[in-house]
Amino acid sequence: MSPPRVAVIGGGVAACSLAHGLRDSLASRAVSLHVFEMGRASGGRAATRGTRDDPGLRVDHGVPAFAALTPEFGALCESLVAADVLRRCDGDGSAFGVLRSSGTFEAEDAAGAPTRYRPPVGKGMNALCDGLLGGESTLANFTPGTMVTKVEPVAAQWRLTSKGGVDLGTFDWLVVSSTGLAHPRWRTTFGGEPPLVEAAAALGDTALDATLAALAPLQSKPVTAAMLAYGSDAAAAWASLPFFKAQVEADPVLSRIVVQRVSQSLTAVVLHSTHEFARSAAHVYGATSTAARIAGAKSDAGEEGRILDAMLVAAEKRLGGLLGPAAAMRSPAWGPHLHRWGAAFPDAPLLPEGRAVVPSARVAFCGDFVEGGEGRGGSVEGAALSGLRLAKALQREIGGLCGAD
Ligand SMILES: Cc1cc2nc3c(=O)[nH]c(=O)nc-3n(C[C@H](O)[C@H](O)[C@H](O)COP(=O)(O)OP(=O)(O)OC[C@H]3O[C@@H](n4cnc5c(N)ncnc54)[C@H](O)[C@@H]3O)c2cc1C
Structure with missing residues (x-):
């Protein structure tokens, strides 16, 4: 008998942690x-x-570094450090702190700081998910460039169809690792009913209905990111700033400035907006955001320029006393480019863990929007822990699955 087939929609930290948690079951072909x-x-x-x-340029335009507060996630991160997928931020020169309104930088107290991780020198944050998936020896079947837009319950299985109308197959379990497919926000971004809500109406499973009802009030906090890269002398000037990541104190436009040394001659800079500023610029997406790439949303180039300019003005003001003219803020080698994260962080109420697995419908959820009890929602740690927890839950359920021959 062939192993039970599990489809996962989305390939972020939660989904890749699920694959990591299932690696023994995948190796023994107990699950596919x-x-x-x-x-x-x-x-x-x-x-x-x-x-x-510039093929050498890598910019971590989402999460630049993350904390591990629980022993379980800490142990996972340490195993990834050993595999050269991550490095610890302590002692590697990655300073964190606050850019005060006065324009001075105040480093955080290292003794009270959490253990944080970031990619090793020469790698980007994408190394994390690649590492969780198992690198080149990945046991999960990973299909990029495929947006699932239809899920249908068919004879106790789930049939998935891509945006291009391709039949992706039938599966015994459906795992949803992004709220998009199941949340009312789908109506404004893509139009029509959210695919899982439509499928649930046909299925009539009260437990799934209750989970979708619990998910519906979830809100998201947006962030607009401005990305730039500097070469030669400017690269060195930016890299000489006393921080890797700084919170920007009391600024209406910027919340964080992140400086990523890519190589001796290239430094990437990412400016993160405040949620309020991103909300005020909700119609400006940047070419790489989901709304632009998938839903075809277009934002006016002039508007995009104005948003980027406002972010650069705010950075100039805050960094004026720390950055010399050699930094050439207005003459980057690449950028500025804008990327809108419409749902950078989930906002309350998160999906209670008790609702995340629905055996009667063979549907499960993982992601940073699931509240696992550790209070780590909206973080890499929360996403990873939800994927690891779901791996255990699925292993328990697998005994009850009947894979097709
Ligand atoms: C600017 C920014 C800064 C951040 N800073 C920090 C920080 O300092 N510390 C920290 O811990 N966390 C931070 N985070 C949050 C952290 O990045 C997230 O909590 C974590 O990465 C979430 O992982 P996830 O797997 O739950 O979700 P996601 O990463 O959103 O993964 C879901 C995946 O599903 C895919 N998907 C969605 N719908 C479909 C579909 N229909 N078909 C196919 N694929 C689909 C998406 O493309 C996506 O890849 C930050 C995030 C942003 C954006």
């Missing part, structure tokens, strides 16, 4: 996992932006 990701690669909000203009 199929991950469909609409982006070009795994990662989601932990992705790395590259460019054809």
Whole structure:
């Protein structure tokens, strides 16, 4: 008998952690996992932006570094450090702190700081998901560039169809690792009913209905990111700033400035907006955002320029006393480019863990929008822990699955 087939929609940290948690079951062929990701690669909000203009340039335009507060996630991160997928931020010169309104930088107290991780030198944050998937020896079937737009219950299985109308097959379990497909927000972004809501109406499973009802009030906080890269002297000037990631104190436009040294001659800079500023610019997407790439949403180039300019003005003001003219803020080697994260962080109420697995409908949810009790929703840690928890739950359920011959 062939192993039970599990389809996972989305290939971010949660989905890749699920694959990691199931690696023994995958190796013994007790289960077969199929991950469909609409982006070009795994990662989601932990992705790395590259460019054809300069193949050496990598910009972590989502999460730049993350904390591990629980022993379980800490142990996972340490195993990824050993595999050269991550590095610890302590002692590697990655300073964190606050850019005060006065324009001075105040480093955080290292003794009270959490253990944080970021990609090793020469790699981007996308190394995290690649590493969780198992690198080149991945046991999960990973299909990038495929947006799932239809899920149908068919004879106790789930049939998936892509945006291009391709039949992706039938599966015994459906795992949803992004709220999109199941949330009312789908109506405004893509039009029509959210695919899983439509499928649930046909299925009539009260437990699934209750989960979807619990998910519906979830809100999201947006972030607009401005990405730039500097070469030669400017690269060195930016890299000499006393921080890797700084919170911007009391600024209406910027919340964080992240400086990523890519190589000796290239430094990437990412400016993160405040949620309020991103909300005020909700109609400006940038060419790589989901709304632009998938839904075809277009934002006016002039508007995009104005948003980027406002972010650069705010950065100039805050960094004026720290950055010399050699930094050439207005003359980057690449950029500025804008990327809108419409749902950078989930906002309350998160989906209670008790509703995340629905055996009667063979549907499960994982992601940073699931509240696992550790209070780590909206973080890489929360996403990873939800994927690991779901791996255990699915292993328990697998005994009850009947794979087709
Ligand atoms: C700017 C920014 C800064 C951040 N800073 C931090 C930080 O400092 N510390 C921290 O811990 N966290 C931070 N985060 C949050 C962190 O990145 C997320 O919590 C985490 O990456 C979420 O992982 P996930 O797997 O739950 O979701 P996602 O990464 O969103 O993964 C879901 C995936 O599903 C895919 N998908 C969605 N719908 C479909 C579909 N229909 N078909 C196919 N694929 C689909 C998406 O493309 C995506 O890849 C930040 C995020 C952003 C954007």
